[in-house]
Amino acid sequence: MDVISVRDLFRVYRLGNIDVHALNGVSIDIGAGEFVGIMGPSGSGKSTLLHQISLLDRPTSGFICIQSLDAGQLSDRQRTKFRLKHFGYVFQDYALVPELTTEENVSLLPMALGKPDEDCHEASVEILGVVGLKERLSHLPRELSGGEQQRVAIARAMVNQPDIIFADEPCANLDSINSKRILELFRQINEENGQTIVMISHEDEDIEYFDRVIRIFDGKNL
Amino acid sequence: MLTDLKISFFLATRILKRSSKAGTLLTIFIIALVFTNMIFLSSVIGGSIELMNQQTVDYYISNIIIKPKDDNRYIDNSSGLVAKVNRIPGVYHASARYEMGASLVHKSNEIALPVSVFNPDDERMVTKIHEMMKEGQFLTREDRGQILIGNYVAGNKDQSKDFFESLGGVKTGDSITVNYVNGVSREYRIKGVFQTKSYQTDYMVFVSWNEIEDVLDHPLDQSVEILVKTEPGTREDRVKKTMMSFGIKEDVKTWKEQAGGLFDESIESFQIINNITLLVSLIIAIVVLFIVIMIKTLHNRREIGVLKAIGIDENIIIQSYVVQTLIIGIVGIIIGFCIIQTLVLYFSLYPIEFPDGNVSLYVESGIMIESAILLLIACIIAGYFPAMRIAREDILTAMRG
Numbered sequence: 001m002d003v004i005s006v007r008d009l010f011r012v013y014r015l016g017n018i019d020v021h022a023l024n025g026v027s028i029d030i031g032a033g034e035f036v037g038i039m040g041p042s043g044s045g046k047s048t049l050l051h052q053i054s055l056l057d058r059p060t061s062g063f064i065c066i067q068s069l070d071a072g073q074l075s076d077r078q079r080t081k082f083r084l085k086h087f088g089y090v091f092q093d094y095a096l097v098p099e100l101t102t103e104e105n106v107s108l109l110p111m112a113l114g115k116p117d118e119d120c121h122e123a124s125v126e127i128l129g130v131v132g133l134k135e136r137l138s139h140l141p142r143e144l145s146g147g148e149q150q151r152v153a154i155a156r157a158m159v160n161q162p163d164i165i166f167a168d169e170p171c172a173n174l175d176s177i178n179s180k181r182i183l184e185l186f187r188q189i190n191e192e193n194g195q196t197i198v199m200i201s202h203e204d205e206d207i208e209y210f211d212r213v214i215r216i217f218d219g220k221n222l
Numbered sequence: 223m224l225t226d227l228k229i230s231f232f233l234a235t236r237i238l239k240r241s242s243k244a245g246t247l248l249t250i251f252i253i254a255l256v257f258t259n260m261i262f263l264s265s266v267i268g269g270s271i272e273l274m275n276q277q278t279v280d281y282y283i284s285n286i287i288i289k290p291k292d293d294n295r296y297i298d299n300s301s302g303l304v305a306k307v308n309r310i311p312g313v314y315h316a317s318a319r320y321e322m323g324a325s326l327v328h329k330s331n332e333i334a335l336p337v338s339v340f341n342p343d344d345e346r347m348v349t350k351i352h353e354m355m356k357e358g359q360f361l362t363r364e365d366r367g368q369i370l371i372g373n374y375v376a377g378n379k380d381q382s383k384d385f386f387e388s389l390g391g392v393k394t395g396d397s398i399t400v401n402y403v404n405g406v407s408r409e410y411r412i413k414g415v416f417q418t419k420s421y422q423t424d425y426m427v428f429v430s431w432n433e434i435e436d437v438l439d440h441p442l443d444q445s446v447e448i449l450v451k452t453e454p455g456t457r458e459d460r461v462k463k464t465m466m467s468f469g470i471k472e473d474v475k476t477w478k479e480q481a482g483g484l485f486d487e488s489i490e491s492f493q494i495i496n497n498i499t500l501l502v503s504l505i506i507a508i509v510v511l512f513i514v515i516m517i518k519t520l521h522n523r524r525e526i527g528v529l530k531a532i533g534i535d536e537n538i539i540i541q542s543y544v545v546q547t548l549i550i551g552i553v554g555i556i557i558g559f560c561i562i563q564t565l566v567l568y569f570s571l572y573p574i575e576f577p578d579g580n581v582s583l584y585v586e587s588g589i590m591i592e593s594a595i596l597l598l599i600a601c602i603i604a605g606y607f608p609a610m611r612i613a614r615e616d617i618l619t620a621m622r623g
Contacts, residue, residue, distance in 0.1 A: 080535050099241055
């Protein structure tokens with residue numbers, strides 16, 4: 001069963017007097033429990049596509065269906081709620097809240113779902129244990145290495161047990177050892193929890209981790 | 223709703239605790255000063271009004287004043303009325319006053335001024351003028367040929383320093399001539415000069431009841447007013463009611479009723495100045511907080527974008543900045559309150575010297591609460607709009623920073 005269906009997706013940006021066609025009629029399907037890699041050269045439209053299917057941006061035209069729901073019909077508020085309940089995000093530059101500790105960064109999301117404090121604490125400690133950061137609960141992001149920060153971001157993305165995790169080049173700022181650890185972690189999450197993962201990468205060696213690769217070139221899927 | 227508030231508070235406290243301390247402390251300090259500024263002037267004005275009220279009671283009207291009814295000039299059978307008033311529960315003592323038009327002459331200086339007449343023994347129990355002798359002594363019941371004059375009447379040798387027309391710097395022991403309106407002229411030795419710093423009282427002169435009876439050449443049982451001192455702890459309005467229930471037909475007024483119009487214009491002018499200062503203080507508070515929160519939100523723009531991306535509602539984000547400004551405001555107000563209390567203590571030890579008297583700060587709790595509420599509203603406004611501007615921004619634009 002497809003959790004994401006995209007048809008004839010266009011995204012045009014206006015830069016001064018020029019229209020930039022970031023997406024030119026992309027049509028893709030992603031099945032439940034798939035670990036999908038989106039690959040393509042710089043400027044091909046990978047990130048734009050990810051932003052559309054993860055409901056961070058609205059397309060110029062086209063149809064996006066997430067879990068049988070027409071995303072175009074959702075208001076901004078509904079999209080925010082939907083993202084909180086069903087999606088997890090891992091960004092290239094970690095995107096942690098600098099004033100929150102490791103545990104607080106993770107427990108913020110179950111808190112936002114209205115879970116009791118005790119449950120939030122337990123869930124975040126447990127998930128931080130899974131990513132190997134149980135000893136770093138009270139550290140601030142600036143006190144962690146890049147790899148550790150990205151693992152906190154993964155823990156945050158996983159804590160609400162979302163249906164889909166979106167990762168935008170999560171290893172771009174990491175060395176090869178940390179990159180490998182992160183990719184293995186994603187693979188483990190995908191296999192153990194059956195969560196759908198959509199990840200952007202431009203490293204060919206990452207292909208071995210993906211179930212399938214969607215290649216984007218000049219705003220179109222090949 | 224509660225969850226939203228809880229998360230806003232959670233984010234706000236963490237951001238305040240772990241972001242730049244110097245910036246936060248400086249903002250708190252500014253708010254404390256703004257609050258102090260909002261209270262300080264009104265408390266100086268409050269102190270001045272309190273001083274005027276105290277002076278009115280102590281030197282001018284006492285607690286209750288009885289005046290002739292309707293268009294009558296005098297209260298007849300004054301001694302009988304004083305005796306009656308003295309028997310009324312809640313009354314400490316009453317003192318009758320009479321007044322006679324006159325001109326006072328000393329060398330080339332001449333001023334037209336009514337001479338007030340009292341029984342010095344009664345007056346001592348009703349006003350505190352006898353405690354405010356600048357030089358010489360207060361009158362006694364037996365005094366004849368002696369006069370008590372206020373500091374402004376005595377004046378200065380250099381008359382350019384005088385507020386009013388004066389006798390040009392007369393001293394205790396000097397002689398002055400008083401020409402009464404009934405044609406009698408008397409030479410008086412100045413027995414004492416009093417200085418209450420109340421401009422109405424200090425521009426008065428007094429002679430004893432015995433002396434005026436000599437001037438009039440007949441016993442006097444009339445008065446223009448009777449001042450009534452109430453027992454400590456009693457309410458003047460209740461004593462007034464009791465007096466009326468005892469059948470006093472004259473015009474009875476508490477000092478507040480009598481002085482009500484006396485200072486209205488001054489108080490109104492003070493209030494205008496105070497309101498302008500209050501408005502300026504509030505604008506300063508709003509602008510400072512607005513700038514601080516604007517810089518903060520611009521600095522945290524990316525973070526706001528990320529919070530929205532991961533599913534935190536923009537209202538929670540806006541609320542978290544409002545909570546931050548509220549916390550800054552509350553802490554600033556508490557510090558401002560401590561500064562005010564320190565100033566109150568300081569000025570009670572070293573009052574501000576005004577021509578009308580020494581003014582201490584008089585802080586009304588109502589004004590304090592009102593100012594705190596106004597400042598907190600300013601905090602909400604100043605926190606809300608900059609945060610709203612960034613939080614309503616499109617996610618990807620905000621995330622680009």
